[in-house]
Amino acid sequence: MTKPERNRNSALRVAARNLKRSLKRQQALRRRRRSPARFIGVTGSSAKSTTVTLLAHILAARGPTRMQVFHNTYYPVVETMRLLTGDESYSVHELGAGSDFFREAAQMIAPDLAIVTMISMEHRSRFKTEENITREKAQLVEALRPGGVALLNGDDPWVMSMADKAEARQAQVVTFGQGEGLTYRAMRIQAAWPERLRLTLEWPGGTLDLQTQFVVGHFWLPVTAAAAAALELGVPPEIVAERIAQVAPLQSRCDTLEVPGGPSFVMDTAKAPARTLGLSLDLLRTARAPYKRFVLSGVSDFGGSNRRQYSDVYAQASEVADEVIILGERAKHARASDEDIAAGRFRSFADVKSLTGYLKETARPDELILLKGSAALHLERAALAFREEVACWQEKCGRNHPCHDCLALTSGYSPKAVKRQRDSSFHPRDPKNPLFRRLEG
Structure with missing residues (x-):
């Protein structure tokens, strides 16, 4: 085939x-225009997926609910809209930054209710500043239907700066958080391993005690956001409390694996931005366990020197954990003392496989092991290996979803198998796909 022919074929494929x-x-x-459903959009730097999952589960008690979670850019929004059948009562969408079509996705959702969870520097490489991140996320509020509701984190000044954009859409501004004077206020927040998070929600309609299955205190934010949204949409308080209690942590977002007679794992392995590491360490700080280990596979979105980041992380972790383990070459930047190294309070391993072997050799009854890392590194395998024989130890497979249900986990890595699984995980018409679900009852 000649070059002009190749160029012509390429142009035809693009067209x-x-x-x-x-x-x-x-x-x-x-389908969006014809749908009678009430549309809800959720954005923010963190807590989006859990908020969407909680809220969709609550709303499903009131009527058929479409949920789009994890895949949170423009094309997943398009595919979710194409799945609308016209009998849904609600449609709940997660919308993340980083897409070139954030505004288009927000305008397609055209939410009746927009939720903004928080703004933080978890997108430093792309947006550089909080101002830029806020400008991006505010486009969801700007896409509100006139007369809609903007549910904003009242504890976050960056989020609250979006209130004027809601008012410009003639939308009602409703706030949630822990501060005085907010519409929905989370009070008496308690979480100390092995107990699960519970809190009391106060709002003009009364108070509501909420018991959850989450193990970390900072999940009060998505719980409060989802409960507030459901109450704003008219769901009775008793149903809100009942449905929230049924939702388990999402995979790799502080979900747990408890080994009978052995360790308990908390897998916080979806992402590891520098500014949120302290929230994860709070789990170890308050946990009641005879021995605590903290395992870190990397820090992201930190800016500046990684030497400083890793030494700071080690200093914080060593205060709350009996043993700190860091994977990879950057472990040397932890600057652990010779005394800590000799005493076994600090260890490093080259990869997840060698770490897993060490954990199996040294596992203690009733100890707590917190795994923290980014999705691409699949640190959760260190815990899953206590559940079943793991055959895939590929360092980077190209799949950013948790390993829990990946076929390669037990059958072994191959590029074709992982690609097939990666492609099928995005296919919206796969009835087993958890990312574009229709929920009922």
Whole structure:
């Protein structure tokens, strides 16, 4: 084939792909316009997925609910809209930053209720400043339907700066958080391993005690946001409390694996931005366990020197953990003292496989092990190996979803198998796909 022919074929493929996308977009917009559902959009730097999952589960008690979670950019929004059947009561969408089409996705959702959880420097590499992140996330509030509701984190000044944009849409501003004077206020927050998070929600309609399955205190934020949104949408308080108590932690977002007669793991392995590491360490600080270990596979979105970041993390972790383990070459930046190294309070390993072997050799009854890392490194395998024989120790497989249900976990890594699983995990019409679910009852 000549070069002109290759160029012509390539141009035809691009044109066909663009036409297909345009047709999908038109179908999505048509189904969105015809849907009688109430649409909810959730954005923020953290707590989006848990808020969406909690809220969708609550709303499903009142009517069929469409949920889009984890995949949170423009094309997943399009695919979710295309799945609308016209009988849904609610449609709940997660919208993340980093897409070139954030505004288009927000406008397609055109939410009746927009939730903004928090703003933090978890997108430093792309946005550089909180101002830029706020500007991006505020586009969801700007897309509110006139007369809608903006549910904003009243403890976060960056989020509250979006209130004027809501008012410009003639939308009602409702606040949640822990501070005085907020519409929905989380009070008496308690979480100390092995107990699960519980809190009391106060709002103009009364008080509501909420018991959850979460093991870390900072999950009060998505719990409060979801409860407040449900109450704003008219769900009775008793149903809100009942449904929240049923929701387990999402995979790799502080979910647990408890080994009979052995250790308990908390897997916080979805992401590891520098500014949120302290929240994870709070679990170890308050936990009641005879021995505590903290395992870190990396720090992201820190800016500046990684030497300083790792030494700071080690200093914080060593105050709350009996043993601190850091993976990879950057472990040397922890600057652990010779005394800590000799006493076994600090250890380092090259990869997850060698770490897992060490944990199996040294496991203690009733100890607590907190795993912290980014999704691409799949640190959760160190815990899952206590559940079943792990055959995949690939350092980076290209799949950013948890290993819990990956076929390669027990059958072994192969590029083709992981690619098939990665592709199928995005396919919205797969009935087993948890990311584009229709929830009922």
